[in-house]
Amino acid sequence: MQLERENKQKLGDEMFELKWLWQNLEGNRTRYIVAMVLSVVGSSLMIINPYIGQRIVDTFIASDDAVQNLTQERGLLIMLCLGMIGFSLLRTGLAYFTTMQYERASQNMLYDVRVYLYNKIQGQDMEYYDHNRTGDLMTKMTGDLDMVRHSMSWIIKTIIESLTIFVAAVIYFFTIDAVLTLWLLVLSPPIFIVANIFAKRVRPMYIDLRERLSQLNTTTQENISGNRVVKAFAREEFEIEKFTDKNVNYSQANKKAALVWLDYFPYLETAAQAFNVILMLAGGYFVMNGRITFGEFSAFSALIWAVSNPVRNIGIIINDIQRFFASLSKIVEIYYAKPNIANEHNATKMRRYEGRIEFDNVSFKYDGKEVLHDISFTIEPGETIAIMGSTGSGKTSLVNLISRFYDVASGQVLVDGVDVRKLELDELRGNIGVATQDVLLFSDTIDGNIAFGDPELPEEQTIEYAQLAAAHSFITKMPEGYDTIVGERGVGLSGGQKQRIALARALAVQRPILILDDTTSAVDLETEEHIQKSLRELHFDCTKIIIAQRVSTTAEADRILILDNGRLIEEGTHAELLAKRGYYYDVFMLQNEGIGRQVSAHGQK
Ligand code: DCP
Numbered sequence: 001m002q003l004e005r006e007n008k009q010k011l012g013d014e015m016f017e018l019k020w021l022w023q024n025l026e027g028n029r030t031r032y033i034v035a036m037v038l039s040v041v042g043s044s045l046m047i048i049n050p051y052i053g054q055r056i057v058d059t060f061i062a063s064d065d066a067v068q069n070l071t072q073e074r075g076l077l078i079m080l081c082l083g084m085i086g087f088s089l090l091r092t093g094l095a096y097f098t099t100m101q102y103e104r105a106s107q108n109m110l111y112d113v114r115v116y117l118y119n120k121i122q123g124q125d126m127e128y129y130d131h132n133r134t135g136d137l138m139t140k141m142t143g144d145l146d147m148v149r150h151s152m153s154w155i156i157k158t159i160i161e162s163l164t165i166f167v168a169a170v171i172y173f174f175t176i177d178a179v180l181t182l183w184l185l186v187l188s189p190p191i192f193i194v195a196n197i198f199a200k201r202v203r204p205m206y207i208d209l210r211e212r213l214s215q216l217n218t219t220t221q222e223n224i225s226g227n228r229v230v231k232a233f234a235r236e237e238f239e240i241e242k243f244t245d246k247n248v249n250y251s252q253a254n255k256k257a258a259l260v261w262l263d264y265f266p267y268l269e270t271a272a273q274a275f276n277v278i279l280m281l282a283g284g285y286f287v288m289n290g291r292i293t294f295g296e297f298s299a300f301s302a303l304i305w306a307v308s309n310p311v312r313n314i315g316i317i318i319n320d321i322q323r324f325f326a327s328l329s330k331i332v333e334i335y336y337a338k339p340n341i342a343n344e345h346n347a348t349k350m351r352r353y354e355g356r357i358e359f360d361n362v363s364f365k366y367d368g369k370e371v372l373h374d375i376s377f378t379i380e381p382g383e384t385i386a387i388m389g390s391t392g393s394g395k396t397s398l399v400n401l402i403s404r405f406y407d408v409a410s411g412q413v414l415v416d417g418v419d420v421r422k423l424e425l426d427e428l429r430g431n432i433g434v435a436t437q438d439v440l441l442f443s444d445t446i447d448g449n450i451a452f453g454d455p456e457l458p459e460e461q462t463i464e465y466a467q468l469a470a471a472h473s474f475i476t477k478m479p480e481g482y483d484t485i486v487g488e489r490g491v492g493l494s495g496g497q498k499q500r501i502a503l504a505r506a507l508a509v510q511r512p513i514l515i516l517d518d519t520t521s522a523v524d525l526e527t528e529e530h531i532q533k534s535l536r537e538l539h540f541d542c543t544k545i546i547i548a549q550r551v552s553t554t555a556e557a558d559r560i561l562i563l564d565n566g567r568l569i570e571e572g573t574h575a576e577l578l579a580k581r582g583y584y585y586d587v588f589m590l591q592n593e594g595i596g597r598q599v600s601a602h603g604q605k
Pocket residue numbers: 130366369371389390391392393394395396397398437
């Protein structure tokens with residue numbers, strides 16, 4: 001009962017997925033239908049040659065007047081022979097044209113769907129990226145999409161053509177002799193049952209196989225992008241082992257799925273052979289007792305493959321169909337993944353915000369785990385706020401709520417007095433300049449990286465912001481200055497250099513809200529001093545939120561917020577917090593008097 005319901009559910013899903021595919025053929029549907037019709041026509045033509053053959057045999061070979069016919073009706077014989085050649089040529093031409101239509105329609109569809117999925121993935125929120133592995137997304141964008149395309153052009157074509165030939169042959173057989181045809185069709189029900197059992201058994205294997213491929217890709221991707229870490233820990237061998245493991249896993253699953261067919265193959269092959277045997281026995285008997293002519297028998301004989309071949313190929317087709325659905329469902333999954341935080345990209349005119357930020361009893365959870373508890377504070381436009389707190393206390397999570405990378409669990413975050421959930425997302429993010437904690441640079445020139453948020457940025461300004469971020473001097477020392485290409489993730493730069501380019505990038509967009517997450521942690525004190533000065537003297541109005549661990553960074557802020565375990569435990573100016581003798585005071589003493597001083601219970605863990 002349970003099983004039945006599950007199967008029905010799946011059937012529903014498959015129909016749904018096929019409908020989805022059909023919708024996405026829009027613009028190519030006509031071409032695709034033409035291709036399918038051509039398939040049917042081309043395959044039906046297969047019947048004609050055996051028919052001509054039958055005429056030739058009956059008139060010129062097996063007839064009692066064969067010799068007489070040969071001399072008297074030579075014209076007919078020549079016509080029939082030419083017809084055979086002509087139809088063969090026609091079929092070949094049609095096959096060529098048909099394949100082209102299938103390829104075009106499916107390639108066009110693939111292109112459209114890929115663009116759509118790419119946009120879709122881009123539009124996903126942070127939570128999506130927290131939960132989806134890059135390798136898996138890559139598998140969907142490449143292997144799965146291509147599997148679907150392959151199915152659309154090749155598998156569907158094979159199925160349609162096999163079916164058409166089968167049906168056409170059976171119809172033709174019926175017109176010749178119904179009884180003999182029924183004798184042949186006796187084999188159909190068992191074949192159908194065996195094929196069905198096989199399909200059910202192999203289906204989960206292909207879903208599993210698809211999953212293993214995705215794991216293999218994930219491992220490969222993580223290995224390549226994490227190769228520096230692997231090398232640093234001399235873990236190459238371990239990683240190779242890990243990879244081999246996944247590789248073997250995948251390969252075994254592949255073999256297992258492919259070998260299942262062998263369990264059913266003997267039955268179906270026997271059935272395929274049985275067609276010939278039945279034809280020999282029943283057909284031969286019918287020829288002998290004069291029920292059918294020798295020519296008709298030869299037509300059966302010439303077309304019996306049209307009935308037995310689909311049976312032979314059923315395994316390959318079923319395997320491919322299972323792969324097809326395993327891949328298709330993955331793609332449909334992306335297609336319908338709705339981000340909780342969606343960006344409509346409405347082309348409204350961007351307003352420039354004042355830069356007032358308010359947290360009103362904000363709590364926040366990652367997957368049900370609360371990491372920020374009931375936080376309230378207000379930042380006035382133009383203020384500089386420093387946030388400090390031990391690692392894991394929730395600083396990054398807190399600022400992520402302002403850009404709406406995540407949404408609050410309760411309470412609200414307001415920018416210029418409006419709940420961020422009510423603001424247009426492009427506009428909101430377009431008002432915030434962020435330098436994130438883990439710096440990611442693109443494989444592009446330094447200039448291109450700094451101007452990432454504003455590709456129109458004039459070169460003088462790029463240089464100006466690089467100077468503000470204390471990056472200009474090291475950039476000019478590089479072989480090609482601002483045109484130096486930095487590798488993926490900023491290869492070729494030191495940690496502090498990367499941070500400074502990221503800072504220049506965040507400054508260059510001149511937004512009314514600037515968020516710097518630990519941006520100067522890797523630069524020396526002197527450079528930091530320079531950056532502090534730049535930030536104080538920015539020529540545009542700007543509310544600044546600076547996450548930092550050094551008292552030297554926080555000291556000059558208008559106010560300092562201290563986070564501990566997701567709670568706001570202290571708030572005030574440098575002087576006020578020192579006077580309070582709490583967490584901030586401890587950190588201050590620790591950083592100014594060196595190690596050795598006792599850290600109170602509030603201290604860093
Ligand atoms: N956390 C999580 N899932 C994420 C990010 C963080 O479960 N995708 C958890 C880990 C921490 C808590 O949330 O327990 C707070 O993480 P933050 O990144 O906000 O912490 P900080 O920015 O304060 O830490 P650090 O100073 O190390 O950057």
